[in-house]
Amino acid sequence: MALLEIRDLHVGVEDREIIRGLHLSVHAGEVHAIMGPNGSGKSTLSHVIAGKPGYEVTDGQILFKGEDLLQMEPDERAAKGVFLAFQYPVEIPGVTTMNFLRAALNAQRKARDQQEFSTPAFLKRVREVAGSLNIPQDMIKRGVNVGFSGGEKKRNEILQMALFEPGLCILDEIDSGLDIDALRIVASGINALRSPERAMIVITHYRRLLDHIVPDIVHVMSKGRVMKSGGKELALELEACGYAQFEDAA
Numbered sequence: 133m134a135l136l137e138i139r140d141l142h143v144g145v146e147d148r149e150i151i152r153g154l155h156l157s158v159h160a161g162e163v164h165a166i167m168g169p170n171g172s173g174k175s176t177l178s179h180v181i182a183g184k185p186g187y188e189v190t191d192g193q194i195l196f197k198g199e200d201l202l203q204m205e206p207d208e209r210a211a212k213g214v215f216l217a218f219q220y221p222v223e224i225p226g227v228t229t230m231n232f233l234r235a236a237l238n239a240q241r242k243a244r245d246q247q248e249f250s251t252p253a254f255l256k257r258v259r260e261v262a263g264s265l266n267i268p269q270d271m272i273k274r275g276v277n278v279g280f281s282g283g284e285k286k287r288n289e290i291l292q293m294a295l296f297e298p299g300l301c302i303l304d305e306i307d308s309g310l311d312i313d314a315l316r317i318v319a320s321g322i323n324a325l326r327s328p329e330r331a332m333i334v335i336t337h338y339r340r341l342l343d344h345i346v347p348d349i350v351h352v353m354s355k356g357r358v359m360k361s362g363g364k365e366l367a368l369e370l371e372a373c374g375y376a377q378f379e380d381a382a
């Protein structure tokens with residue numbers, strides 16, 4: 133059974149259909165890349181999987197571990213192991229990253245009937261992971277994403293992902309705004325989380341990221357549908373030929 137199974141998904145925003153009959157099947161252990169031009173519906177898809185409000189699912193199904201995700205609240209989906217790293221991480225003034233992480237992590241552990249982390253155990257874990265991502269201690273003490281650079285926000289998303297240990301990680305344009313050194317750090321943080329029990333969906337419109345996070349399967353999305361799927365060589369083909377051929381077909 134696939135970890136994530138999307139069947140004939142249709143999603144509208146303000147009476148406009150954005151996702152138009154999308155199928156996707158992701159198994160545990162796999163890393164899928166979704167590529168496609170701006171406006172093809174990649175972020176919309178990631179938001180609908182995570183349960184962000186404001187989208188109307190008009191048809192189709194999303195199953196996670198065989199359960200109907202669309203019937204669950206966003207926090208329930210997170211507790212089940214769905215994690216989305218946002219293309220545009222939000223700032224939360226007045227809440228330190230440390231307190232945010234602890235509250236979110238313990239809420240998830242509680243929902244999973246796992247014991248909450250003690251403060252010392254939590255601090256130790258955060259320091260370890262932050263260190264591996266080159267995140268300085270003082271950044272964790274600041275308000276969530278407040279005054280963070282683009283690269284720091286993206287590293288903060290990976291810090292959350294590493295702590296929450298999700299079953300499905302969706303990374304939306306995690307490479308945008310990163311210079312090559314930051315990209316290496318973020319990619320190695322993501323690669324360290326690859327595991328046979330976990331699946332990842334990496335959304336990007338540049339091939340560059342896929343030199344660092346090598347996907348098992350690449351999908352090309354255009355105008356709300358998956359137009360073509362293939363191996364990692366499909367990313368190279370796209371770089372050579374561009375998206376135009378798929379846009380015409382869509």
Ligand SMILES: Nc1ncnc2c1ncn2[C@@H]1O[C@H](COP(=O)(O)OP(=O)(O)O)[C@@H](O)[C@H]1O
Nearest residue numbers: 145146150169170171172173174175176177186
């Ligand atoms: N909240 C919204 N309100 C209106 N239109 C939206 C909204 N979110 C997305 N769209 C539209 O849906 C289309 C797909 O957007 P998006 O999913 O962000 O694409 P991508 O991530 O592939 O660039 C775009 O045409 C965009 O303008």
Ligand SMILES: [Mg+2]
Nearest residue numbers: 174175219305
């Ligand atoms: Mg997007």
